[in-house]
Structures are given as C-alpha cells and as structure tokens.
Amino acid sequence: MNGARAVLNTLVHGGIDVCFTNPGTSEMHLVAGMVSTPEIRGILCLFEGVATGAADGYGRMAGRPASTLLHLGPGLGNGLANLHNARRAGTPLINLVGDHATYHKPFDAPLDSDIESMAGTVSAWVRRTERSADAGQDAADAIRASRTPVGYLPGGVATLVLPSDVCWSDGGAAVPVPAAQAPLFEEVAVERIAKILRENEGCLLLVGGGNMRRAGLAAASRIAAATGADVLAEKSPARHERGAGLARFERLPYPRDLAVRRLAGARHLVLAGTREPVSFFAYPGKPSTLIPAGCEVHDLGAAPGALEYLADLVAPGTAPLVTDADRPGLPSGELTAEKAAAVIGALLPEGAVVVDEAMTSDQWLPGATAGAPVHDWLNITGGSIGMGMPVATGAAVACPDRPVLNLEADGSAMYTLQSLWTQSREGLEVTTVVFNNASYAILDSELRRVGAFEGEDVRRSRSFIDIPGLDFVAMANGMGVSATRARTAEEFTRQLRAAVAEPGPHLIDAVVPPVTGGS
Amino acid sequence: MNGARAVLNTLVHGGIDVCFTNPGTSEMHLVAGMVSTPEIRGILCLFEGVATGAADGYGRMAGRPASTLLHLGPGLGNGLANLHNARRAGTPLINLVGDHATYHKPFDAPLDSDIESMAGTVSAWVRRTERSADAGQDAADAIRASRTPVGYLPGGVATLVLPSDVCWSDGGAAVPVPAAQAPLFEEVAVERIAKILRENEGCLLLVGGGNMRRAGLAAASRIAAATGADVLAEKSPARHERGAGLARFERLPYPRDLAVRRLAGARHLVLAGTREPVSFFAYPGKPSTLIPAGCEVHDLGAAPGALEYLADLVAPGTAPLVTDADRPGLPSGELTAEKAAAVIGALLPEGAVVVDEAMTSDQWLPGATAGAPVHDWLNITGGSIGMGMPVATGAAVACPDRPVLNLEADGSAMYTLQSLWTQSREGLEVTTVVFNNASYAILDSELRRVGAFEGEDVRRSRSFIDIPGLDFVAMANGMGVSATRARTAEEFTRQLRAAVAEPGPHLIDAVVPPVTGGS
Known part of the structure; x- marks a missing residue:
C-alpha cells in the first residue's frame, strides 16, 4: 500500500476515527485514502484554525486523539493558535502536515517553508517521514507521543510531516498500535x-x-x-x-x-x-x-x-459535600451578561457540553450554572482567542448525543467564525451564544491594570478597541446556520429554548452592554 | 521616553505611517503610544491574518514598509500565512510582536511560546529587544532590514519582539533612520x-x-x-x-x-x-x-x-511594442467566470489596483483586461490562500485615491473574511467580487494531476471538496459592507458599475459554475 494508506490504516488501528481537515494539492493522496476508509470520518473545515481547534475539542471530550490534515507550512501556521491552546490543555492530538515531495524540497517552491520550526512551537513531538516504508511506524509513534504525559498534562500535540511522494509511493504497511498505559503514582x-x-x-x-x-x-x-x-x-x-x-x-x-x-x-x-x-x-x-x-x-x-x-x-469515612440542584429564576427586561447567565443557568440541558470563551461576559456564568444538571465546561487554556467555536465543533463531533452550548465573546467569535459552516454541513448540535458588546472589553480592563493610559489616551484607546457593527445573525445565516437576535431577557429565553430543542446548529446574537471591571 | 514610544517615534523617522494591528494586554503601551502619535495611523483588524496581509498589500503599493502589531506567539501564528506570501513577494514589512515582560518569561505563563522560532520561518530578520535603551536602535535596524534585498527580492519581513516591560520602562530614545539605498548593478x-x-x-x-x-x-x-x-x-x-x-x-x-x-x-x-x-x-x-x-x-x-x-x-533605437486600448463587449445571459472577466475588462476604472485571488476562475481575466486603462495587478506570491481580502485592504490604505478591485475565490475568501469589517470601519474604496462556484475547484484539477484517484474515490473526493451554502451577501452585510448577488452578466455589469461609483466598500457575490481543467 502507499504511504498515505499506511498512515491512515495505522490511525485506525490506534482508534483515531476522525480527521478535521483543510487539504491542498500535496495532501490529495491522503484525501483519497480518507474518503475510502470508512473508519475515519473526514470533516472539512474552511480554515485550519477551525480544524485544529475542533481536534482540541474532540480530544478533550473523547479522551483520545483526533487527527488534523493540514496543507504545508502556511496551513499549519493558520492552525497554530488553537494548537497552542491544545498544548496548554494537554489534549492528545495528531497533526498530519502534507509537504512537497522529498525531491522537490531543494527547489524552494513558493509554498515551501520550515515546517519543523513552526511545528516545534506547539508540539511535544515532531517527525518528518522520509520513506513510505516508515509511514506506518511514524504514525504509530505519533499516536503514542500524543498520549504520553507532558509534565502535569495528560497528552500532547504530535506533528507528522508527510512529503507527497512518501504518500503516493508504495511500500508502506500499517502497524499495530499498543494500548495507552495510564501513568502510575507513587x-x-x-x-x-x-x-x-x-x-x-x-x-x-x-x-x-x-x-x-x-x-x-x-x-x-x-x-x-x-x-x-x-x-x-x-x-x-x-x-x-x-x-x-x-x-x-x-x-x-x-x-x-x-x-x-x-x-x-x-x-x-x-x-x-x-x-x-x-x-x-x-x-x-x-x-x-x-x-x-x-x-x-x-x-x-x-x-x-x-x-x-x-x-x-x-478522609476514609468522610463523604463529599456536593452542590444541590438549584437553578436561577428567569429574568426580564433589557438583556445583560448577568441576565443571560441566569437564563443559561435556568435552561442548561442535562449532559450539556459548555464551551466558554465569553471573556468579560462570563463572570456570572459559574454561579448561575452551578446547580444545573451535570454538564462539562471547557475553557480557554492557552489564552489564544478563537478557540470557542472550533472547540464546540469538535466536542459536538465527539459527543453526538449531548447538546453543546458555545458561549462566545464577539471579538473571539470573529477569529474562527468559519466554524459555523462545518457545524451546518455536519448538522452538529451546537448552540452558539455571542455576547455582542461591540468591544474588545477585556482590553478596557487591562489598559487600566497595565497603567498605559492617561487622560486623552484613555478615550482614544477605548474608541480604538471598540468593534461595532457586527451582525452575527447575518453572518451565521451566510453559513447556513439559523440565527436570531436577543435584546431582552425574554427574547433570549425564548430563543435559547428553541435553539436547544430544534435539531442542528443555531446562533443567538445576544446584544449586551460591556461589563466593566470584569475578569 | 518609554520603550514603546522610542519604537514608534523611530518608525515615524523611518517613514512608517501605518500600523495594522490586533493588540492584546501585552501591547497596551504600544497602543497608547500609537493613538497619541498622529503620524502613525493605527488600523484595527479583527484577525491577525488580516493585519499581516494588509501590511503586505500596503508595502507592495506604497513601496515602503507598513508595520503590524501582534499579540505574542499566537497572534503571530495567526499572521504567518500572509507573512509567508509577503516573504515570497519581497515586501518590506515590520512586525512588532508584543511579549511577556522579560522577568515574566521564566514562569511559562499560559500565553508564552517560542516566538523567535515561529518568526524565523517567515522573517529575513528577527530580534528581541532586551532593554528600553535599545528599543529605538532595534526599531531602526528592523526598518533597515525590511528594506534590504533578499536575493532577487527587494525587501523582507523584519520581526521585532517587544517584551511588555521594555515597552513600559523609561530610558528609550528615538533614533534617526538612514534613507534606503537602492542596490546597484554591475x-x-x-x-x-x-x-x-x-x-x-x-x-x-x-x-x-x-x-x-x-x-x-x-x-x-x-x-x-x-x-x-x-x-x-x-x-x-x-x-x-x-x-x-x-x-x-x-x-x-x-x-x-x-x-x-x-x-x-x-x-x-x-x-x-x-x-x-x-x-x-x-x-x-x-x-x-x-x-x-x-x-x-x-x-x-x-x-x-x-x-x-x-x-x-x-536595442538603442528600438521602441517598445505596447498594448492598444481595447475593451471586451458586455456579455449577457447566465453568469460564468468568462463573462465576469469580460465585464471586468469592460468596466475596469483607470488607475485601479486589482488584487487577484480568483484561483480557477481567473483564466480569462488577463486577456479581458489587457487593453483596459493602466492599472496594477497584485498576485498571490507564496501560494498561501487568504491573501486577497487583506492585501486589498492594505492596498486601499496605501492608495486612497485609487479604486481597488479584489477578485476572490469563494474558498480563499473564507480564510480572512474579517477584512470586510476593517474595510467598512475605514471606509475603504474596495470592491470585492467573489467568484462563488461552491467548490475548492482548484483541487478538482489537482486531484487529476497527482493521480490520487480512481473510480469511486473520484466521486467521493469531489463531493468532499465541495463547499456549498456560502452566502457572501449575508456575510458582508454582517460586517457592514453593502453587497449584492449576480446570477447573470447583466446583473453583474449593473452591480459592478454601481459598486465602483459609490463610495466605500462593496461586495458582489458572483454565482458562477466551477471551471474545469483550469489553472
């Protein structure tokens, strides 16, 4: 078999069943292999940051690695920010990065770049496969590396660079992948x-x-x-x-x-x-x-x-102290981040996966949802914004029977908004709430903390970091996702109920004033 | 003065008058300096790939570097793909990358990463400023480096990493910047x-x-x-x-x-x-x-x-052979990429800057526009898609008196669509034409060339790389850009005329069938 199939079949042996991808010419043999390997679900993303963030979300929820398929250095570059978050989360994740054929590299063709240096900044493990005969073993080593603890983190990002001739040449073989061993404590x-x-x-x-x-x-x-x-x-x-x-x-x-x-x-x-x-x-x-x-x-x-x-x-005879079931009452009147949190706490469905990139708007969410039915809450681990929508996408792929609720800041949402298209194409059960305060509000808090501003600079800098005029209803509709706008708590309640009840992805553009002095 | 102001004032001495930015906390002193330095126009972008691509477009048209301001490693990561194109274009460009304070680095805070390794993959020059006293000279060296030819290319990407304490500490001074020297031939x-x-x-x-x-x-x-x-x-x-x-x-x-x-x-x-x-x-x-x-x-x-x-x-006495003025006739009927090219050739305004990322849809454009009034045509130099909208944004900033026409493929447009918001906020004279063929059509050509496919794989792979359901009118409206959809040549003609005549940015969602066997 060719190197591409050796890699893909080895992934199957290792239990990897999904590949988030934005491929190009140099990855076409991997695409051909993927579409004819029913054990691996290929999911197309319109931007690599969506693919890598989705793999992070998938890995966090499935507890096993997803793979990505990326197009040379620039494709990996577009995925770096969410790989940074995955690295800080300790998510097991396998990047397959296509590259020029081995004999084409010395010609420094336009798309050529130093992939290893780039990959090294986010990866616990990086390797370039030089021969088809090595492709299966390299893939197996990538899987093992992705599951190897890195300090206090349970796993890491493994990046395998696959030249196109390695993929298209025969001589490859799939190899078995040993089961992961959990680390032991002393x-x-x-x-x-x-x-x-x-x-x-x-x-x-x-x-x-x-x-x-x-x-x-x-x-x-x-x-x-x-x-x-x-x-x-x-x-x-x-x-x-x-x-x-x-x-x-x-x-x-x-x-x-x-x-x-x-x-x-x-x-x-x-x-x-x-x-x-x-x-x-x-x-x-x-x-x-x-x-x-x-x-x-x-x-x-x-x-x-x-x-x-x-x-x-x-504490041999001691029982844990647990949270009582308790939900906030439904608020009314003009929508604020605080009221939106109460509505979310009141309606959060059992078994929900919440992906939280609400930034300054998130301060009331932990309290409002503490007594809701059991759910998972995924956070931004590496501080690199633009993780929420992709992570929600991947979490929904990992957990098709659980509702996913993505709580997004407007500024962060604009980083990887293309996620909505994949949610639509795959029919994923994701409800996105954008806290639309028309501002990079977190910078407003930070500019005071760093002491960079005085007098007139404050006004100018605040107006510089305003981001007005974003209509998330229109943008979501443009990618095939049903969307509504909420300006009152009553509208938000009605819309959130409907979004969770109806199948497929939804978005709510929640218009709220900026939170000042927040997190 | 503090290090931030030393850098900014040195940029002013070097003739750098624009900064495309998406800043974060660690760059707040640079933002504060920028908003109070009238010689430098700060332009906010909602994604770093927009900022770096805009700086590439600006540098190509202005012939002098623009600066970017990016937020640590992940911010640079998001900008890498368009920096790759800038590197291949030989565009002079200066990245200012904020980083944690020098004394904070050993703590490996969540946003920390290896910025130099990442920057090295796209930069001709990389330096980290260690003391405020060096900030001015480092900025001057960055300017010089950006204008130094790299082989056959006229300039390069210079990346200056600026720790936050270097920016906020006093002891900096602006330094003079010598004029660029053109290289001589033998x-x-x-x-x-x-x-x-x-x-x-x-x-x-x-x-x-x-x-x-x-x-x-x-x-x-x-x-x-x-x-x-x-x-x-x-x-x-x-x-x-x-x-x-x-x-x-x-x-x-x-x-x-x-x-x-x-x-x-x-x-x-x-x-x-x-x-x-x-x-x-x-x-x-x-x-x-x-x-x-x-x-x-x-x-x-x-x-x-x-x-x-x-x-x-x-050829001492020989005159050049030049192209005659000649425009195609206006076509009619269902819109195709070929007819759209004819309309563009018929209507292209004098002095236009055309940014071409039309991919498979571009094959008729050179012929249709060859006899149009004099214009500039900017191409994708490094093969990294998502350059068109940002480069058009930067070109419009560099050339406020010239109309910019951005010819985009649908797949490429989705990479850096956030550019439209900056075009709207800054009131830029950009008309974007999206050739919407609902497909990564170039991969359809390539999959035949690489020979990866046979029988059933072809059908499956083709359907995998389809990207239906993108409504660019809705998405543009969602970012404050007027937009229309054209399905016939007559509609496209009317809409292109209006878009060029009316002030501010416009987008036309040009629905065309995929081109097969194209470039």
Whole structure:
C-alpha cells in the first residue's frame, strides 16, 4: 500500500476515527485514502484554525486523539493558535502536515517553508517521514507521543510531516498500535502529602487537569472536610465536570491582585493535577508568582487515582459535600451578561457540553450554572482567542448525543467564525451564544491594570478597541446556520429554548452592554 | 521616553505611517503610544491574518514598509500565512510582536511560546529587544532590514519582539533612520548578457519583480524587438503594472506540463528580477525544474535599471511594442467566470489596483483586461490562500485615491473574511467580487494531476471538496459592507458599475459554475 494508506490504516488501528481537515494539492493522496476508509470520518473545515481547534475539542471530550490534515507550512501556521491552546490543555492530538515531495524540497517552491520550526512551537513531538516504508511506524509513534504525559498534562500535540511522494509511493504497511498505559503514582509520595495535610494549618489544595471530573472533585471535597484544607480549582481547566450532585470549588481568579489575595494565607500548597499558579500577564511593579512567600509547594502529580488515594488516607469515612440542584429564576427586561447567565443557568440541558470563551461576559456564568444538571465546561487554556467555536465543533463531533452550548465573546467569535459552516454541513448540535458588546472589553480592563493610559489616551484607546457593527445573525445565516437576535431577557429565553430543542446548529446574537471591571 | 514610544517615534523617522494591528494586554503601551502619535495611523483588524496581509498589500503599493502589531506567539501564528506570501513577494514589512515582560518569561505563563522560532520561518530578520535603551536602535535596524534585498527580492519581513516591560520602562530614545539605498548593478555583468542576447538563438528573457512595471516592461519589449528573444513574465508577480500603452507579455503558466512546454525551446534563459522557475507542486514521475536540459541560465539580478541598461545596449533605437486600448463587449445571459472577466475588462476604472485571488476562475481575466486603462495587478506570491481580502485592504490604505478591485475565490475568501469589517470601519474604496462556484475547484484539477484517484474515490473526493451554502451577501452585510448577488452578466455589469461609483466598500457575490481543467 502507499504511504498515505499506511498512515491512515495505522490511525485506525490506534482508534483515531476522525480527521478535521483543510487539504491542498500535496495532501490529495491522503484525501483519497480518507474518503475510502470508512473508519475515519473526514470533516472539512474552511480554515485550519477551525480544524485544529475542533481536534482540541474532540480530544478533550473523547479522551483520545483526533487527527488534523493540514496543507504545508502556511496551513499549519493558520492552525497554530488553537494548537497552542491544545498544548496548554494537554489534549492528545495528531497533526498530519502534507509537504512537497522529498525531491522537490531543494527547489524552494513558493509554498515551501520550515515546517519543523513552526511545528516545534506547539508540539511535544515532531517527525518528518522520509520513506513510505516508515509511514506506518511514524504514525504509530505519533499516536503514542500524543498520549504520553507532558509534565502535569495528560497528552500532547504530535506533528507528522508527510512529503507527497512518501504518500503516493508504495511500500508502506500499517502497524499495530499498543494500548495507552495510564501513568502510575507513587504511594509513598501521596502518603507524604497526607502527613502534611494532617499535621499543618494553612494547607491549600489546588486541583486541576483530570481531577476536575466527578471523582477528583469528590476526593478534594472529602480532603477539605476531613483536614480543613482550603480547596481551589485551577483558573482554566481544559474540561470541568460540574453541576448538581458534584463537589464545587471556587476557581483561582484571573485578575492577578485578586489571585494573590486569595492565596495569601497558604503555607502549604498541594498541586493536584495542575502546575504552580502564575500571573497570566505581567504588570508593572508586581511579581509574576502568585504563591505567597514562605509557602511550601507539594506536587501530588497528575496520575489518575492519586487524589482519590490521598482522600482515602486522610478522609476514609468522610463523604463529599456536593452542590444541590438549584437553578436561577428567569429574568426580564433589557438583556445583560448577568441576565443571560441566569437564563443559561435556568435552561442548561442535562449532559450539556459548555464551551466558554465569553471573556468579560462570563463572570456570572459559574454561579448561575452551578446547580444545573451535570454538564462539562471547557475553557480557554492557552489564552489564544478563537478557540470557542472550533472547540464546540469538535466536542459536538465527539459527543453526538449531548447538546453543546458555545458561549462566545464577539471579538473571539470573529477569529474562527468559519466554524459555523462545518457545524451546518455536519448538522452538529451546537448552540452558539455571542455576547455582542461591540468591544474588545477585556482590553478596557487591562489598559487600566497595565497603567498605559492617561487622560486623552484613555478615550482614544477605548474608541480604538471598540468593534461595532457586527451582525452575527447575518453572518451565521451566510453559513447556513439559523440565527436570531436577543435584546431582552425574554427574547433570549425564548430563543435559547428553541435553539436547544430544534435539531442542528443555531446562533443567538445576544446584544449586551460591556461589563466593566470584569475578569 | 518609554520603550514603546522610542519604537514608534523611530518608525515615524523611518517613514512608517501605518500600523495594522490586533493588540492584546501585552501591547497596551504600544497602543497608547500609537493613538497619541498622529503620524502613525493605527488600523484595527479583527484577525491577525488580516493585519499581516494588509501590511503586505500596503508595502507592495506604497513601496515602503507598513508595520503590524501582534499579540505574542499566537497572534503571530495567526499572521504567518500572509507573512509567508509577503516573504515570497519581497515586501518590506515590520512586525512588532508584543511579549511577556522579560522577568515574566521564566514562569511559562499560559500565553508564552517560542516566538523567535515561529518568526524565523517567515522573517529575513528577527530580534528581541532586551532593554528600553535599545528599543529605538532595534526599531531602526528592523526598518533597515525590511528594506534590504533578499536575493532577487527587494525587501523582507523584519520581526521585532517587544517584551511588555521594555515597552513600559523609561530610558528609550528615538533614533534617526538612514534613507534606503537602492542596490546597484554591475555594468560588465549586463554587458555579458547583452552579448549572449546578440549572439544566440533560443534566448528567453524571464522578467519579474520590479521589472513588472512600465519601465521594465518597455525595456523587455525593446530587447525582444531588437534581438528576437522570447519574453515571458514570471507566474505570480507581486505587483504588475499593465493595460493600454504598456508592453504586455504572457505569464509563465501555472500547470507544470504547460510551463515545461512553453520553455521547451530555450537555450539561454535570462532572469531579470526573478528566480529560476520551478514547478509549483511536485507530480509523480515528473521533474521539479521547468528549465530544459542544456539551457544556460544567466542572472541579470534585480537591481533597478539593469534591464533598462540592457535594452539601451541591445536595442538603442528600438521602441517598445505596447498594448492598444481595447475593451471586451458586455456579455449577457447566465453568469460564468468568462463573462465576469469580460465585464471586468469592460468596466475596469483607470488607475485601479486589482488584487487577484480568483484561483480557477481567473483564466480569462488577463486577456479581458489587457487593453483596459493602466492599472496594477497584485498576485498571490507564496501560494498561501487568504491573501486577497487583506492585501486589498492594505492596498486601499496605501492608495486612497485609487479604486481597488479584489477578485476572490469563494474558498480563499473564507480564510480572512474579517477584512470586510476593517474595510467598512475605514471606509475603504474596495470592491470585492467573489467568484462563488461552491467548490475548492482548484483541487478538482489537482486531484487529476497527482493521480490520487480512481473510480469511486473520484466521486467521493469531489463531493468532499465541495463547499456549498456560502452566502457572501449575508456575510458582508454582517460586517457592514453593502453587497449584492449576480446570477447573470447583466446583473453583474449593473452591480459592478454601481459598486465602483459609490463610495466605500462593496461586495458582489458572483454565482458562477466551477471551471474545469483550469489553472
């Protein structure tokens, strides 16, 4: 078989069943292989940032890698920003990047560029396949690399560069892919941390990663109840299971000063599946670390079961404290981000997957949805905007039986709006709510924090970062997605109910005033 | 002054008067400086690929660099594809990439990444400013680097990474920027080539780069008339001046086999401002070079005046052969790409800047517009799609008194559609024609050329690369751009006339059948 089929058949052996793609000429043999390999669902995206973000969303929800198929360096370039988020999420993900034929490279044809250097900035693993005979093994190695933990993260981005002649030449063979091995924790290390929790005041448990699911949260709650330790969740978990019946924890605040204040009393910080917290940005005259001076850091690691084992050691007879079922009442009157959050909390369907890129408009959402039926909440992990719509697209492919709710800021929505076309073409169950405040409102908060502005500059800079005139109803309709506009809480309620009830993708252009002083 | 102002004031000294930007928190001091520096026009873009493509279009038309302002690695990542095109165009361009504060870098905050490796893939010059005191000189060096020829190209992409503390700290100073020096040619080298042209049969002159303007084309025409040399233009000139009264040459065909056939008889190939021609892609069993075996290659170089000097040597008394004024008649009936080309040829306004990313729909355009009033034609230089709308945006900023006509393929348009919002906000005189054939039609040609398909795969692959359901009227309206749909030649004629006559940006969604067997 040719190299393309060797790669694709190896992906099938490894359980990879979807490929988000925007291919070009150099990937045509991979396309030909894909359309005749029924085990792999090819999904066309109109921009590579949609493909890579969708693979991130798919990987977060399916727990196994999706693949992408990208067109040389520029195609990978367009996908980098969402690969950056995937890297920070620890999502297992496999990029297949087509390239010129091996013998064509020395000619430096117009589309040629240094793919490896580009890929290295987001990938845990990069390889170029030089011969068809290696294609299957290289694909198997890519799968293994994507599932190999990177520090506290469960997996990573693996990028395989496939020259076109490697794909079209015979001599390839599919190879078997061993099952993934979950990392193990050391009992003695957990027992050391148990001792610290038992014997000290001022312990703070920071949970994240895989512990943001039901079992980890329950364990954290038991530890808190039995030892008196404070518990916080990491700021932006890649996937957070939450709702009625689950343990609930405050998340580390985004604004640096609030985060510092929140961590101020800690003398022992136990990291459970996450990293040492740092300020998202630097601010003049303020340290980058958020950890108080003299606080000792203890790393429980990210291996599955470590936190539960810790709970069994320190809280053997203790039950977790869980959130009661509770939904906000339906608000009325002119729509605001706060009222929209209440409506979302009131209507959130059971089993929903929420993709949150609402930025400044998101501050009321965690509270309003805490007692809703159990759902997953996916966050922006690497700070690179434009993840929401693609991640929602991929999550809907991974979970066809679950409703996906994508909460989007207007500025972020404009990065990868082409996602809507793929949602329409594939008939995905995604409801997108755009919080349309006609502004890059987060920069309005930040410009005060960084102290860059005085007097007249403030007015000019604010007007510079306004983004008025975006009609998301028209744009969604232009890509085949049903859309409505809500200016009141009543309209938003009616529209959200209808969007969730009707099959296929929908968008609601929620007109809200900007939130000031928000996250 | 702080580092941000030192950079901006140095840009002003260097004649840089525009900055296409999508900033974030780490760039706020640069934004504050920009909004209070009247010599620099800040232009907000809703996606970085728009900013970098606009800077490419601006640089091609203004002949001096524009700057961009981008947000860390992910912001640069989103801009890479159009920087790749700018690199291949040799456009002078300066990226200012904000980064975390120097002391924040070791903390590996979520948005942190390896900016230099990413920038290196598209830049002729990359530097990180470490101290405010260096900011002015680094900016001056960036300007100089952007104007330094890179081989046959007149300039390049210079990327300056600016940590936020370098921007907000005092101690910076603006520095003077020396005027750019045009490269010189060696008379003796030109004389050697003159001898070859005089003494040999089978000479082919391949013109490109700066010779694709009136003076270079006239010189090439005189050389052809006096020596009998064949003349071809490079495949994708960054900027091509053409129309009635200018010398006109066939362009090297895109399809490899056609290009090989066209060059078959050449025994001496003289390169005048361009590189050795190579196949755009590799195809199974076919060589990458287009140059016939035994053909000698002679490089005239890209220094201004070399081709004119050559013409003065070999054709002292010869006048150039120029194109007569001639426009096609207006067609009627159902719209096709061919009829749309005729309408464009019939109506093209004098002094227009045409940005051509029409892909398969472009094959009739060169012929239909050859005798139109003098205009510039900007092409896709690096093969990375999504350049058309941004380049048109930047060209309109550079040339506010000239109408810009952007000829777009539907698939390419969807890459950087956000350009329309900037065109609306800035009131730019851009008319966009989307050739909407509901397909990645170029891949339909390529899949036959690469031989990837047989039987059932052809049908499946064709249906996979269809992109139906895109309503560009709705999407343009959603960004504040007036738009209409044309299904007949008469509608297209009426709409194009109106779009060019009315102020501000317009879009025409030109519904056409796919072209088969095209370029």
